[in-house]
Amino acid sequence: MKKAMKILSLATALFTMTTGVALATPSTQIWIPSTDIQPYKQFHLNIDNYFRASGVPKATTATRDANVMDIGPTVGILPFEKVQMEVGFDYLVAANDPNDNHPFSGNFKIGTPEDSLFKYSPALAVGMYNVGPTQSAANAPLVTSGQNIAYVLAARTLPEFGTVPSLGRISAGYYRGSKRALVSESPTSKPQNEGVLLSWDRTMSEISDKLWVAVDYMGGHNVDSATNIGFSWAFAKNVSVIFAYDIYKEKSLAGNNTFTTQLDINFP
Incomplete structure (x- = not known):
């Protein structure tokens, strides 16, 4: 028990450090968090790039929407099989964007894998990301740090039926973030700081165990809402790349759709 309390104290300290410094990405599907958590002592590095799919600018600007790069580490900090936790931070860069003035965000997640509570129990996770100081009202809809998104997720891999393989994993959850940062488009700019999280993903073993496909959705009507x-x-074994297309619901806030490449590297 004392060992567990020391580890939880360390987790709290690490989380405090990440929130003190300032889009942070916990282990994700494509866009939304997943119930996956980095194993104990595993250091994970993500390098994500978002390239605008169109040169057509937002109606409120005279220039092309900025491309975005996000880089950050995540590490697993609990040595338990049934209760796992990860913490991390990210550095986000977008040209001519207020994020350049507030580039750091923190994240943490704690959860339990499938079948750990009882037979057929879903994986569960709770956490926060894009954690940082709240920004001014003038910049808040455009920045990432200060969104302070808290979420809860459940996921379950669909069972096999005889010779029919599993159809993949279904995840569902809910999020709530800063009322100041997650708002609707102008001129109303009303709080739109909560919504559903949904996803489906599957390893395509029929083709190759190296191939994984996914679709995810973040609800609401704010800068983060997307399919x-x-x-x-x-x-x-420790290096993979995601190739995806991001469709934003509120283009006046998020800009035009993007292509994303997400390099994931695990150490060791």
Whole structure:
């Protein structure tokens, strides 16, 4: 018990450090968090790039929407099989964007894997991301740090039926974030700071165990609301890349749709 309390104290300390410094990405599907958690002592590095699919600018600007790069580490910190936790932070860069003034965000997640509570129990996770100081009202709809999104998720891999393989994993959850940062488009700019989280993903073993496909959705009517479709390929045991297309619901806030590449590297 004392050992567990020391580990939880360490987790709290690490989370406090990440929130003190300032889009942070916990282990995700494509866009939304997943119930996956980095194992104990595993260091994960993500390098995500978002390239605008169209040169047509937003109606409120005279220039092309900025491309975005996000880089950050995540590490697993609990040595337990049934209760796991990860913490991390991200550095986000977008040209001519207020994020350049507030580039750091923190994240943490704690949860339990499938079948750990009882037979057929779903994986469960709770956490926060894009954690940072709340921004000014003038910049809030455009920045990432300060969104302070809290979420809860459940996921279950669908069972096999005889010779019919599993059809994949279904995830569902809910999020709530900052009323100041997650708002509707102008001129009303009313709080739109909550919504559903949904996803489906599957390893396409019929083709290759290295191929994974996913679709995810973040509800609401704010800068983060989106539908994302993509796949990943594992180039090595510890290296994979996601290739996806991101469809934003509120383009006046988020800009035009993007193509994303997400490089994921695990150490060791």
